[in-house]
Amino acid sequence: MKQRIYIFDTTLRDGEQVPGCKLNTVEKIEIARALDKLGVDVIEAGFPISSPGDFQSVVEISKVIKEPIICALTRAVKGDIDAAVESLQFAKRKRIHTGIGSSDVHIKHKFKSTRQEVLKRAVEAVKYAKKSVEDIEFYAEDAGRADLEFLVKMVEAVIAAGATVVNVPDTTGYCLPEEYGKKINYLVKHVKNIERVIISTHCHNDLGMATANTIAGIINGVRQVEVTVNGIGERAGNTSLEEIAMILKTHHDLNKQTNINSRQIYPVSRLVSRLMRMPVQPNKAIVGRNAFAHSSGIHQDGILKNRENYEIIDPQNVGVPDSSIILTARSGRAALNHHLERLGYKISKKQLTEIYKQFLLLADKKREINDEDLHLLMGDKTKGKQKVEIKLVEVVCGTPLQPMATVSLLINGKETSSTASGNGPVDSAFNAVNKIVKKRVMLEEFLIQAMAQGSDDLGKVHIQLKYKDFIYYGFGADTDIIVASVKAYVDGLNKII
Ligand code: KIV
Numbered sequence: 001m002k003q004r005i006y007i008f009d010t011t012l013r014d015g016e017q018v019p020g021c022k023l024n025t026v027e028k029i030e031i032a033r034a035l036d037k038l039g040v041d042v043i044e045a046g047f048p049i050s051s052p053g054d055f056q057s058v059v060e061i062s063k064v065i066k067e068p069i070i071c072a073l074t075r076a077v078k079g080d081i082d083a084a085v086e087s088l089q090f091a092k093r094k095r096i097h098t099g100i101g102s103s104d105v106h107i108k109h110k111f112k113s114t115r116q117e118v119l120k121r122a123v124e125a126v127k128y129a130k131k132s133v134e135d136i137e138f139y140a141e142d143a144g145r146a147d148l149e150f151l152v153k154m155v156e157a158v159i160a161a162g163a164t165v166v167n168v169p170d171t172t173g174y175c176l177p178e179e180y181g182k183k184i185n186y187l188v189k190h191v192k193n194i195e196r197v198i199i200s201t202h203c204h205n206d207l208g209m210a211t212a213n214t215i216a217g218i219i220n221g222v223r224q225v226e227v228t229v230n231g232i233g234e235r236a237g238n239t240s241l242e243e244i245a246m247i248l249k250t251h252h253d254l255n256k257q258t259n260i261n262s263r264q265i266y267p268v269s270r271l272v273s274r275l276m277r278m279p280v281q282p283n284k285a286i287v288g289r290n291a292f293a294h295s296s297g298i299h300q301d302g303i304l305k306n307r308e309n310y311e312i313i314d315p316q317n318v319g320v321p322d323s324s325i326i327l328t329a330r331s332g333r334a335a336l337n338h339h340l341e342r343l344g345y346k347i348s349k350k351q352l353t354e355i356y357k358q359f360l361l362l363a364d365k366k367r368e369i370n371d372e373d374l375h376l377l378m379g380d381k382t383k384g385k386q387k388v389e390i391k392l393v394e395v396v397c398g399t400p401l402q403p404m405a406t407v408s409l410l411i412n413g414k415e416t417s418s419t420a421s422g423n424g425p426v427d428s429a430f431n432a433v434n435k436i437v438k439k440r441v442m443l444e445e446f447l448i449q450a451m452a453q454g455s456d457d458l459g460k461v462h463i464q465l466k467y468k469d470f471i472y473y474g475f476g477a478d479t480d481i482i483v484a485s486v487k488a489y490v491d492g493l494n495k496i497i
């Protein structure tokens with residue numbers, strides 16, 4: 001029987017601390033419901049004393065979520081604990097997460113205090129919280145840099161005071177995996193009554209080692225891991241939920257399991273990215289746009305022979321519809337043939353060799369070869385025509401004007417125009433396009449980047465559209481960012497249509 005590892009999700013607390021990621025209560029409830037469906041064990045819903053909005057979110061999440069434990073963060077301060085207790089009043093299963101700094105750096109420079117005084121405050125906080133809530137998690141902030149003997153003393157004291165879970169955070173992302181693993185092992189071996197509590201990791205990614213440190217913690221005896229969706233969080237982020245869930249699922253040798261329904265990973269990642277307006281880096285493990293995209297000839301050939309040659313995870317297992325074979329100048333004959341067959345062309349080996357030569361010439365000029373290019377290469381000029389083409393994009397925007405956009409599209413040769421408003425020029429332009437194409441398409445991601453640095457720069461837009469449960473990518477570039485956005489949108493629509 002595999003040992004169960006509990007997933008403590010802090011997307012709505014540590015993740016939401018990220019600049020620009022602030023959510024309103026309705027958005028937080030949507031994410032909490034998605035986390036529940038994903039199968040997390042604990043949802044850290046917020047830091048109630050920090051603002052009335054955060055307080056209210058914990059209240060509302062507590063009302064609707066029944067299965068996972070709802071957790072509220074506090075400092076080792078009575079007022080914080082009172083606010084957390086009140087915010088959790090409707091929670092079916094509740095936990096208070098209280099704590100204080102444990103490293104000398106924090107004790108001296110943050111609290112301007114002494115080890116003795118901090119220890120006293122830690123114990124008092126746990127005892128005070130325990131009067132109102134049974135399940136108390138204690139965090140020894142900056143445990144990664146704390147003196148080990150002092151940490152043992154602190155953990156022992158909070159267990160005696162009634163803590164049920166002890167969190168050993170590597171707050172600054174400083175530890176090496178071996179070092180962090182040894183720290184956990186030392187606590188397991190030297191803290192009196194350690195078996196009475198669950199030990200938890202909370203690792204930050206400042207040196208890119210959050211996931212490795214969390215795994216080192218698991219190997220050395222932790223039973224709970226604190227993680228966020230897409231690894232978002234303070235500074236370089238927290239350990240990412242999807243990485244831990246899939247490492248434990250893939251490495252049977254670790255003999256651990258979680259309650260995560262892995263098919264929900266990608267949808268939840270998209271939801272968090274969209275609501276927090278935080279794009280996922282394309283090469284992000286498990287959920288990045290390129291995580292299952294193959295572009296070099298050798299890899300494409302290998303993947304077409306057998307997926308397992310270059311993929312250790314079946315994309316469908318994490319909710320990604322399929323792997324993708326991207327046609328570029330690095331692609332080989334196997335990849336070209338794969339796409340031609342997909343488009344209904346059956347050709348001989350000799351014909352493939354001929355087409356491949358022309359394909360390489362074209363691919364050297366273009367970054368990516370799309371279906372339209374392939375039809376043209378095959379001499380089929382009728383199929384290659386883009387179904388939707390942009391004829392005109394005109395916007396009125398600025399303050400205090402109401403943004404308005406007029407768009408004209410050529411659809412299968414017929415021109416149609418529409419005007420719409422929205423909450424900005426891009427939104428207005430997309431609304432105008434939607435009025436013309438009349439498809440229920442969801443914009444999942446919108447990423448705009450300047451290619452170089454100047455204000456005269458070319459804007460590059462990547463978007464992801466969701467249509468009938470499938471994801472379609474669109475790309476557009478122009479010195480006018482509204483035009484670049486409409487180009488990307490229409491590029492995506494062409495793939496759908
Ligand atoms: O990074 C950290 O130490 C924290 C604590 C509040 C758990 O976020």
Ligand code: ZN
Binds near residue numbers: 202234
């Ligand atoms: Zn943190």
